[in-house]
Amino acid sequence: ASYYIKAARHCRLNYVFRHKNVEDFARIGVDNAKVLLPYYLETRNYPLACGKDIPLAFAGHWEDDGRDRMIVALLDAGLPFELYGDAYSWGKSRYWPQLQGCFHGAVYGEKYNELLNRMQVSLVFFSKANNDTYTRRCFELPVSKAVMLSEYTSDMDSFWPEGECCAYFRSEEDLVQKASYLLAHPDEVHRLAENAFTRLKVLGGSDADRAREVIADYERTVRGKNPL
Numbered sequence: 700a701s702y703y704i705k706a707a708r709h710c711r712l713n714y715v716f717r718h719k720n721v722e723d724f725a726r727i728g729v730d731n732a733k734v735l736l737p738y739y740l741e742t743r744n745y746p747l748a749c750g751k752d753i754p755l756a757f758a759g760h761w762e763d764d765g766r767d768r769m770i771v772a773l774l775d776a777g778l779p780f781e782l783y784g785d786a787y788s789w790g791k792s793r794y795w796p797q798l799q800g801c802f803h804g805a806v807y808g809e810k811y812n813e814l815l816n817r818m819q820v821s822l823v824f825f826s827k828a829n830n831d832t833y834t835r836r837c838f839e840l841p842v843s844k845a846v847m848l849s850e851y852t853s854d855m856d857s858f859w860p861e862g863e864c865c866a867y868f869r870s871e872e873d874l875v876q877k878a879s880y881l882l883a884h885p886d887e888v889h890r891l892a893e894n895a896f897t898r899l900k901v902l903g904g905s906d907a908d909r910a911r912e913v914i915a916d917y918e919r920t921v922r923g924k925n926p927l
Contacts, residue, residue, distance in 0.1 A: 707732075711920045714913075718854070719830050733916070737835035738909045743808075744839045746896075747816040754882055755848075756781040757822040758806065758814060759836070761788040766824045769871050771797050776875045778882065783814060815843035819888050820866075820881050822874075823849035833858065838904040841895035846888050848878060858902060864895040 707713045707729050714735040715721055724732040755778060761767060771794050773780050782789070782798060785805045789798060806814045815821070821840050825831040832852040840847050841859070849855055851867035859865035866881060868874035881888050903912075 704729075712916055717830060717832065735909060735912070736904075737833065737838055738904055738906050739835070739839045739842050741905045741907060744812055744815070744842050746842065746844060747813060749813060749816050751817060751819045753781055753814075753817045753819065754779045755820045755822070755878055756783065756814075756818050757824070758783040758811075759824065760784055761792050762824070762826055762828065763791075764824070764827045765871075766822075767792040767794040767798065769874050770794075770801075770822075772871050772875050773878055774798075774801065776879065778875070778878055812843065815840060815845050818843070818845035819885075820848050820878065821845045823847050823855075825850055825852065838899065841892075841899040842904070844892040844896050846881065846891045846895070848874070848881065859895055859898065864891060864898050866891065 704727065707724065711731060713724060713729060713732045715724065715732050716734070716737070718734055721732045721734060724730070755773070757766075757770065757780075761784065767789075770780065770782065774797065780801050782802045783804065783806050784802075786802070789795060789802060792798060818840075821836075823834070823837060823840070825834065832854040837847065837849070837855065837858070841864070847859065847865045849859075849865055849867055851861075851869050855865065856867070861867050866877050868877055903909075
C-alpha cells in the first residue's frame with residue numbers, strides 16, 4: 700500500500716473503491732482520485748431459468764459487527780433462512796451454535812451464480828472494518844433478480860432507491876419486520892426485483908461498462924481530450 704500511495708502522486712488519475720478513499724488521498728495532497736465502482740462479470744453473473752426456491756438468505760463472510768445477531772433474530776422470528784459462507788469465519792461467531800442449522804458452507808463459480816438466482820430475498824451487510832457502503836454483490840444480486848434487503852447507506856439508496864429497487868433496514872427490529880413483509884408479499888418481491896434489474900442496465904454495472912468508463916477516462920486524462 701505504501702508503494703501505491705507514493706506512486707499515486709505521479710499518476711494523472713487514481714482509481715479507488717470507496718468515496719472515503721477519495722478523502723484519504725486528498726489528505727495527502729493527491730486530488731485526482733476517482734471512484735471506480737464494483738461490477739458484476741457478464742460471463743459469471745447472469746439470469747438463470749431456475750426456481751426461486753430460497754426465500755431468504757445471506758452469502759458472505761462473518762464479521763463481528765452484529766450481522767450474526769440479526770440473523771439469529773430472523774431465526775427466532777421463525778423465518779425461513781439459509782446462510783452461505785466459509786465455516787472458518789462464521790465459526791468464530793458466539794452465535795455459531797444457533798447458526799449451524801441454517802449453514803450451508805461457501806459456494807463458488809457456477810454454483811454461486813445459481814445460488815443468487817435461486818434467492819427471492821438476499822440480506823446485504825457491509826464491512827465496517829473496510830468502511831464499505833456498497834459491495835460487488837450489490838451489482839451481482841440485481842442481475843440475478845434477487846431482491847436486496849440491505850443495511851441502509853446513502854450510496855446504496857442512490858443506486859437502488861428505497862421502495863423502488865431495494866428494501867433497507869436500519870435496526871434489528873426493522874430487519875425482521877421488513878423480511879416478514881417481503882416474504883408475505885411475493886408480488887412486491889417480484890416488483891422490486893424487476894425494477895432493480897432494469898435499473899442495473901441504466902446504471903451500467905457490468906465489467907464491460909467499467910471497461911468503457913476506463914477507456915473514456917483515458918481519452919480525457921492521457922490523451923488530453925477534455926481533461927478532468
